Amino acid sequence: MSESIQNSVQEITPSEWELMRIVWTKGKIYSRELIDLLQEKRSWSDSTIKTLLRRLVKKGLLTTEKKERRFLYTATISETAAMNGSAEQLFDHLCAMKKGATLLNLVEHVTLTQDDIAQLQAALSRKAKTAPKQVDCDCLPNDEQC
Amino acid sequence: MSESIQNSVQEITPSEWELMRIVWTKGKIYSRELIDLLQEKRSWSDSTIKTLLRRLVKKGLLTTEKKERRFLYTATISETAAMNGSAEQLFDHLCAMKKGATLLNLVEHVTLTQDDIAQLQAALSRKAKTAPKQVDCDCLPNDEQC
DNA sequence: TGCTAGTGTGTACAACTGTAAACGGAGGGC
DNA sequence: GCCCTCCGTTTACAGTTGTACACACTAGCA
Numbered sequence: 001m002s003e004s005i006q007n008s009v010q011e012i013t014p015s016e017w018e019l020m021r022i023v024w025t026k027g028k029i030y031s032r033e034l035i036d037l038l039q040e041k042r043s044w045s046d047s048t049i050k051t052l053l054r055r056l057v058k059k060g061l062l063t064t065e066k067k068e069r070r071f072l073y074t075a076t077i078s079e080t081a082a083m084n085g086s087a088e089q090l091f092d093h094l095c096a097m098k099k100g101a102t103l104l105n106l107v108e109h110v111t112l113t114q115d116d117i118a119q120l121q122a123a124l125s126r127k128a129k130t131a132p133k134q135v136d137c138d139c140l141p142n143d144e145q146c
Numbered sequence: 147m148s149e150s151i152q153n154s155v156q157e158i159t160p161s162e163w164e165l166m167r168i169v170w171t172k173g174k175i176y177s178r179e180l181i182d183l184l185q186e187k188r189s190w191s192d193s194t195i196k197t198l199l200r201r202l203v204k205k206g207l208l209t210t211e212k213k214e215r216r217f218l219y220t221a222t223i224s225e226t227a228a229m230n231g232s233a234e235q236l237f238d239h240l241c242a243m244k245k246g247a248t249l250l251n252l253v254e255h256v257t258l259t260q261d262d263i264a265q266l267q268a269a270l271s272r273k274a275k276t277a278p279k280q281v282d283c284d285c286l287p288n289d290e291q292c
Numbered sequence: 293t294g295c296t297a298g299t300g301t302g303t304a305c306a307a308c309t310g311t312a313a314a315c316g317g318a319g320g321g322c
Numbered sequence: 323g324c325c326c327t328c329c330g331t332t333t334a335c336a337g338t339t340g341t342a343c344a345c346a347c348t349a350g351c352a
Contacts, residue, residue, distance in 0.1 A: 055308095093167075131260045141187055157338090
């Protein structure tokens with residue numbers, strides 16, 4: 001299982017992802033720079049972005065560090081942890097029987113590097129050794145299969 | 147505001163997933179049966195579930211068919227379409243460079259059947275033929291990499 | 293024929309999300 | 323010293339989500 005002290009990564013809303021990605025990429029960033037960067041992609045007002053920043057701080061996903069009159073924002077969780085957390089959360093909603101198919105669809109649609117593919121292949125061969133013949137549907141309380 | 151024909155899969159909230167999974171599994175179902183099944187997993191009141199049903203109909207994810215004085219509910223999209231849609235939506239938020247790593251994490255954590263693994267391996271070998279050496283980060287408007 | 297039980301509709305209400313205007317304090321330029 | 327600009331804080335407001343009470347209708351039962 002993963003590390004994670006808090007069992008569930010906070011929900012990150014779509015708009016919040018946009019800010020977080022910039023913060024992760026820059027490491028530490030002032031609101032001004034973040035606003036400027038973001039406004040090259042989204043036509044959000046300064047105010048909107050400031051609100052989102054504050055909410056992220058309140059949620060504990062960002063921390064601030066006072067530099068002179070301004071704040072430097074930093075993420076409190078790694079991008080990888082956030083991504084894995086969100087992906088696992090999504091997969092929790094899916095029928096156990098059909099997770100494989102969904103993964104297959106993703107593999108087909110996502111752009112992967114040679115290296116990604118090699119790692120995925122390695123992980124799959126490893127898993128193949130102990131993989132079950134079939135997985136049961138867990139959509140209903142009884143054992144009815146879908 | 148007027149509603150337009152949905153171009154992508156509607157957002158499905160976590161609670162809604164629970165109802166939808168039952169509907170998908172049963173094909174067609176009366177609210178009573180759905181409520182009984184759901185209440186074996188969640189302690190939601192009848193009322194709550196009826197509200198969720200109504201909202202799903204309004205969103206266009208379920209349709210009704212009047213049988214005597216009750217409604218039979220059916221899903222308007224396939225489970226596969228919904229799962230793929232949601233998964234792709236999630237991946238849209240991730241840094242292009244790191245989608246592979248997230249997929250790897252999922253492959254490691256999800257229970258897969260022998261058959262799932264075989265299909266994934268096949269898809270990967272196929273992709274390997276044309277996969278790029280590397281993928282660029284698309285988190286910032288300029289070409290700065292993360 | 294009036295009552296009951298089952299099913300759908302209206303309404304409610306707090307928390308969260310998307311979006312943003314307006315306000316307040318401090319440092320810099322004139 | 324005064325005003326402007328920058329940055330953070332307050333407030334706002336509509337839409338969505340989670341959760342649920344209360345009511346209305348209809349068909350069958352007493």
